Amino acid sequence: MIVIVDYGVGNLASVANMFKKxxxxxxxxxxxxxxxxxxxxxxLPGVGSFDAGMKNLxxxxxxxxxxxxxxxxxxxxxxxxxxxxLLTKRSDEGEKSGLGWIDAETLKFKLDSTLxxxxxxxxxxxxxxxxxxxxxxxxxxxRFYFVHSYYVKCFDQSQSxxxxxxxxxxxxxxxxxxxxxxxFHPEKSLKFGMRLLENFSKL
Numbered sequence: 001m002i003v004i005v006d007y008g009v010g011n012l013a014s015v016a017n018m019f020k021k022x023x024x025x026x027x028x029x030x031x032x033x034x035x036x037x038x039x040x041x042x043x044l045p046g047v048g049s050f051d052a053g054m055k056n057l058x059x060x061x062x063x064x065x066x067x068x069x070x071x072x073x074x075x076x077x078x079x080x081x082x083x084x085x086l087l088t089k090r091s092d093e094g095e096k097s098g099l100g101w102i103d104a105e106t107l108k109f110k111l112d113s114t115l116x117x118x119x120x121x122x123x124x125x126x127x128x129x130x131x132x133x134x135x136x137x138x139x140x141x142x143r144f145y146f147v148h149s150y151y152v153k154c155f156d157q158s159q160s161x162x163x164x165x166x167x168x169x170x171x172x173x174x175x176x177x178x179x180x181x182x183x184f185h186p187e188k189s190l191k192f193g194m195r196l197l198e199n200f201s202k203l
Contacts, residue, residue, distance in 0.1 A: 002201060003039035005066070006031040007056045009082065010047040011187075015197075018187040022198040033065050041203065042066070042075060045187075046082030050106060050150070051094030053082050063099070070101060074178045076203040084174065084181030085152060093150055101179050103156040104171075109149060111167040120149040121166040127184075129162045133175055135199050136162070142192045144184035146172075152183065178203075 002019065004012050004027065012029045019027045030036060044066075046053050057063050069075045079087045088098045091106035098106070109119045125146055129138040136142060144164075151170040154160045161180075162173035174181040180200070186193030 001035075001039055002027045002041045002043065003036050004029045004043045004045060005036065005062065007044075007046075007053070007060045007062060009053050009056055010045040010080075012045055014187045015043060015045050015080065018194060019197050019201065022194045022201070024198065024201045031060055031062070033062065036062065036065050036069065039069065039075060041201065042069060042077040043080065043200075044077060044083035044086065045080040046086065047147075048082055049093055050082070050085055050091035050098070051096045053086050054094070054096040054098065057086070057099075066099070070179060076178045076200065077180065078200050079179075079181035080187075081148060081183060081185055084183055085150060087174065087179060087181050088152055091150060102152075102154070102159055102174050102176055102181065104152050104154040104159065104174065106150050107153050109151060109166065115167050117167050120147055122147050125164045125166070125184075127162045127164045127172050128169075129173075130160060131158075131175075133161055134203055135173070135175075135180060135196055142196075143189075144172075144182075144186065144192055145188040146184045148183055152181070 088104040164172040172183040
């Protein structure tokens with residue numbers, strides 16, 4: 001069972017619906033520790049601020065079971081947008097520590113004013129895959145839908161899976177062992193997002 005973790009942040013139903021459109025039916029949305037404990041895969045979506053996301057995880061008493069599933073049992077997890085940022089150690093957006101599963105931090109976009117780009121970065125953008133992986137073909141011309149004002153900076157470059165460009169190149173996919181994160185929204189990215197979620201379901 002793929003469990004989409006409900007910690008009160010984000011549009012969970014749209015993620016579940018995209019899995020179903022891809023023909024994947026063994027998906028549920030839950031905040032129940034017992035359901036999460038039995039998951040074969042996990043999805044950590046999220047929209048909103050870093051501190052609010054971490055506080056909700058803390059208040060929901062889910063961090064312990066997530067650490068057990070991800071770090072001990074090595075169950076595959078996919079962080080989406082804010083969910084990817086929560087995988088890092090910290091964020092410019094708040095004061096709380098992140099989950100720290102990825103050796104990275106989350107920074108606010110600070111762009112050269114001459115570029116005349118508006119933050120948040122919003123809309124469709126192509127990505128460049130940097131290393132072979134099971135989620136997305138390294139030779140594909142894939143584009144995804146983004147909405148974000150913060151980006152992830154990896155201290156360990158081997159954990160950077162793909163980049164995109166907004167003023168400068170930035171990391172838009174991360175991977176460490178069984179831990180995956182995407183800055184974009186696969187649930188809003190039509191066939192490209194559907195394929196990525198389908199690939200995740202097969203890990």
